[in-house]
Amino acid sequence: MADVLKKATRDAYGEGLVALGAELDNLVVLDADLAAATKTGMFKKAYPDRFFDCGIAEQNMMGIAAGLATAGKIPVAASFAMFATGRAYEQVRNTIGYPHLNVKIGATHAGISVGEDGATHQCCEDIALMRTIPGMTILNPADYVEAGQALRAAVAMNGPVYMRFGRLAIPVIFDDSYRFEIGRGVQLTEGSDVAIVATGLLVGEALIAAEQLKNEGISARVINISTIKPLDKAIIAKAAAETGVIVTAEEHSVIGGLGSAVAEAVCETTPVPVVRVGVNDEFGKSGPAVELLQVFGLCAANIAAKAKEAVKLKK
Numbered sequence: 001m002a003d004v005l006k007k008a009t010r011d012a013y014g015e016g017l018v019a020l021g022a023e024l025d026n027l028v029v030l031d032a033d034l035a036a037a038t039k040t041g042m043f044k045k046a047y048p049d050r051f052f053d054c055g056i057a058e059q060n061m062m063g064i065a066a067g068l069a070t071a072g073k074i075p076v077a078a079s080f081a082m083f084a085t086g087r088a089y090e091q092v093r094n095t096i097g098y099p100h101l102n103v104k105i106g107a108t109h110a111g112i113s114v115g116e117d118g119a120t121h122q123c124c125e126d127i128a129l130m131r132t133i134p135g136m137t138i139l140n141p142a143d144y145v146e147a148g149q150a151l152r153a154a155v156a157m158n159g160p161v162y163m164r165f166g167r168l169a170i171p172v173i174f175d176d177s178y179r180f181e182i183g184r185g186v187q188l189t190e191g192s193d194v195a196i197v198a199t200g201l202l203v204g205e206a207l208i209a210a211e212q213l214k215n216e217g218i219s220a221r222v223i224n225i226s227t228i229k230p231l232d233k234a235i236i237a238k239a240a241a242e243t244g245v246i247v248t249a250e251e252h253s254v255i256g257g258l259g260s261a262v263a264e265a266v267c268e269t270t271p272v273p274v275v276r277v278g279v280n281d282e283f284g285k286s287g288p289a290v291e292l293l294q295v296f297g298l299c300a301a302n303i304a305a306k307a308k309e310a311v312k313l314k315k
Contacts, residue, residue, distance in 0.1 A: 128256025
């Protein structure tokens with residue numbers, strides 16, 4: 001993978017905001033004193049009159065975003081995932097979610113790949129928190145290309161959206177011909193022995209795992225789920241019926257994230273074993289991002305190993 005182009009999804013977020021700002025006069029961006037890291041500083045430079053630095057006050061920022069939405073603006077509120085969902089959960093729930101306001105939350109620095117910032121900043125619970133809010137759409141793009149399209153789709157739809165972006169530069173999977181749709185899963189490889197359902201940066205790792213499994217005679221179907229809510233239950237049910245076993249892969253806790261959502265859907269439609277790859281019931285730790293992903297098993301080798309174990313669970 002050394003020659004593969006790598007870009008961080010947060011870069012697509014920042015660049016996408018600038019492009020959308022030229023098209024939409026009512027688009028405004030709020031940040032909580034992290035504009036350089038979240039990449040909203042690009043929008044600030046291009047449209048200073050429509051950028052609001054709310055300081056280290058994420059709860060207040062969500063309230064301001066809600067107010068702007070009631071005035072006909074399309075507010076995008078940005079911060080690290082830990083603060084956007086953890087610190088400001090009550091405001092997101094009651095001030096944005098309950099009245100179903102047209103606020104877009106752009107959360108960067110999600111997951112273990114935050115790296116040296118350590119456990120306090122490595123938010124692996126954000127998807128679980130946002131999944132519990134009625135009417136909240138959740139997007140977790142797999143690469144730079146999909147991130148840009150997901151942002152555009154989020155701004156185009158009416159209603160609250162939680163968008164998850166990463167700090168780490170990861171392989172670009174899609175080209176310009178790719179078309180993202182909210183609520184649609186995408187099958188990336190053919191396979192009949194096991195289905196690997198992945199989201200975010202683990203989609204690229206799942207594709208590598210599928211190649212490793214192929215060399216061992218195991219046919220793996222890789223499915224990219226970038227919309228975790230609403231989940232594409234049809235593609236999940238089809239994969240369950242045709243392969244007989246599912247492995248989920250996410251840079252998030254195995255509790256409440258993609259793995260939980262897929263298991264719930266499978267139980268409702270086509271019961272088969274579901275093996276979850278993600279962060280177990282533990283906090284992260286400080287260290288280089290790539291090394292941490294290996295330590296926590298968020299890598300192709302572990303996905304392949306779990307897939308081989310999962311195949312043995314088939315009836």
